[in-house]
Amino acid sequence: MQLIRSAVWNAPIWIGPASGNPFFDAQGSKSHQSLNHLELALILDGEVLPYNTELWNRYKATVLSITPMQLQLALNSKTGREILNQMHTVLIGGQAMDLQLEKQILEAFPKTRWIHTFGSTETASHFAGRILNHNTPEYTLTAGSFLNTNKSGEIQISNPATGGRRITLHDKIQQTSDTTFVWLERTNLVVNSGGVKIPIEPLEKEISSLLNWPLLSFYIAGQPHPILGEELTLFTSHAIEDMQRITETLAQLPKLHQPKKILLISEIPVSENGKIVRKINP
Numbered sequence: 001m002q003l004i005r006s007a008v009w010n011a012p013i014w015i016g017p018a019s020g021n022p023f024f025d026a027q028g029s030k031s032h033q034s035l036n037h038l039e040l041a042l043i044l045d046g047e048v049l050p051y052n053t054e055l056w057n058r059y060k061a062t063v064l065s066i067t068p069m070q071l072q073l074a075l076n077s078k079t080g081r082e083i084l085n086q087m088h089t090v091l092i093g094g095q096a097m098d099l100q101l102e103k104q105i106l107e108a109f110p111k112t113r114w115i116h117t118f119g120s121t122e123t124a125s126h127f128a129g130r131i132l133n134h135n136t137p138e139y140t141l142t143a144g145s146f147l148n149t150n151k152s153g154e155i156q157i158s159n160p161a162t163g164g165r166r167i168t169l170h171d172k173i174q175q176t177s178d179t180t181f182v183w184l185e186r187t188n189l190v191v192n193s194g195g196v197k198i199p200i201e202p203l204e205k206e207i208s209s210l211l212n213w214p215l216l217s218f219y220i221a222g223q224p225h226p227i228l229g230e231e232l233t234l235f236t237s238h239a240i241e242d243m244q245r246i247t248e249t250l251a252q253l254p255k256l257h258q259p260k261k262i263l264l265i266s267e268i269p270v271s272e273n274g275k276i277v278r279k280i281n282p
Contacts, residue, residue, distance in 0.1 A: 004125075006043065012042055012043065012044045012059045013042070013043050013061075014040050014041070014042055014043075014059075014061050015040070015041050015042075015043060016040050040056075042055050042059060044059065060086065061086075061087070062086070062087060062088040062089070063087065063088060063089045063090075063091070064083075064084070064087045064089070064090045064091070065090075065091040065093070066090060066091070066092060067092070067093065067094040067095055067275075068092060068094070068095045068096070068097055068098075068101060068215070068216065069095065069216050069270065071090075071092060071101065071105070072101060072214060072216060075104065075105070075108070081108070084105075084108075084109055084112070085109060085112075087109075087112050088112070088113065089112070089113040089114075089115065090105075090112055090113070090114050090115070091115050091117050091126075091129075092114065092115065092116045092117065092132075093116070093117040093118075093119065093126060094275060095215075095216075095275055095276075096201055096204075096205065096215060097116050097132075097215075098205060098208045098209075098214060098215040099205075099208070099209060100208065100209075100212065100213075100214060101214060101215075102114075102132055105132070106132060106133065110133075113131065113133060114131070114132040114133055115129045115130065115131055115132070116129065116130045116132055116139075117129050117130075118130070118139050118183065120169050120171075122162070122167050122169065123157055123159060123161050123162060123167065124161035124162075125161060126142070127141060127142050127145040127157055127159050127161075128140060128141050128142060128145070128181070129142070137182045137183075138176055138180045138181065138182055139180065139181055139182070139183065140179055140180050141179045141180070142159070144159050144160050145157060145158070145159040146158045146159065146166075147175060147178065147179070147181060148166065148175075149173060149175055150168055152172065152187065153172045153173065153174075153184070154168055154169060154170065154171060154172055154173075154187055155168070155169050155171045155172075155173045155181065156168050156169075157169065170186055170187045170188040170189075171183060171184075171185075171186060171187070172184040172185050172186075172187050184202070185199035185201055185202050186199065186200070186201055187199075189201060191220065191221070191222035191230050191232050192222065192229055192230050193222065193225075193228045193229065193230050193231060193232050193256070194227075194228045194229065194256075195229070196256050198232060198256065198257060200219075200220045200221075200278075203220055203253075203257055204218070204219065204220055206253065206257075207220075207234070207250065207253075210249050210250065210252060210253075211246065211249060211250075213236070213238065216268060216276065217236060217237055217238055217268065218234060218235060218236035218237070218238065218268070219234075219235055219236075219268065219276045219278050220232065220233070220234055220235075220259065220278070221233055221235060221278040221279070221280050222280065223261070223280045223281075224280070231260045231261065232257070232258070232259050232260050232261075233259060233260065233261045233262075233263060233280070234250075234259035234261070234262045234263070235263050235265050235268075235278075235279075235282060236262065236263075236264060236265070237264070237265055237266065237267050237268050238264075240262070240264065243262070246262065247262075265282045269282050
């Protein structure tokens with residue numbers, strides 16, 4: 001999609017790795033965070049040019065497209081923070097955003113325009129955006145997109161990319177106007193425990209807020225259970241020192257939403273585009 005934007009805007013574009021920190025050196029060494037080692041390439045007039053300082057200074061990017069995982073990693077590096085500080089607009093997409101990360105970037109880079117985008121494979125690109133600087137949960141449609149919901153509250157969208165056809169997505173929303181909506185949950189991402197369907201992503205956001213854990217440091221999945229069908233399980237890569245405090249904190253959740261097990265894993269499994277793969281046996 002970035003290549004299409006580049007063509008429409010008639011603008012050069014920098015391309016980085018699909019996942020991980022786009023502003024780390026090729027060897028991944030934290031001791032070499034010079035721009036000379038970035039895994040970046042410039043696409044200019046159909047040519048792919050490897051990074052060098054002269055090219056970067058001449059065609060320095062002001063608009064960045066990044067996933068929440070890449071953003072979190074970039075914030076952990078000096079070079080990443082320096083480059084983020086140069087950006088006019090940052091488009092964030094591909095994953096949910098946790099409040100902790102939102103607060104961090106707004107405090108660190110108040111002059112940057114942060115937009116959390118909303119889209120799907122079916123619509124070929126993003127069709128709505130939420131400006132984080134405005135401190136609102138509402139997403140606003142792009143021009144040419146039209147919004148409805150079905151009886152289950154799932155979003156139905158049509159735009160030029162769908163050929164005008166109305167496409168139903170597995171996203172439950174609250175429509176607030178003809179052009180705005182608030183996202184609620186994924187209707188196909190649930191744990192069915194004891195006959196009760198528990199939406200995973202809203203629960204993960206609530207746990208993230210309660211424990212002050214970044215969303216990308218844990219996930220919820222349903223492990224097979226002989227009686228419940230699926231057992232609500234929390235997988236985390238956190239080094240847990242005080243399990244009692246965590247279980248007491250999670251007890252604030254509704255009883256059916258409290259994880260029945262907490263399993264420590266070495267790392268969170270992610271796909272090539274940086275999305276969590278909710279493995280039940282990682």
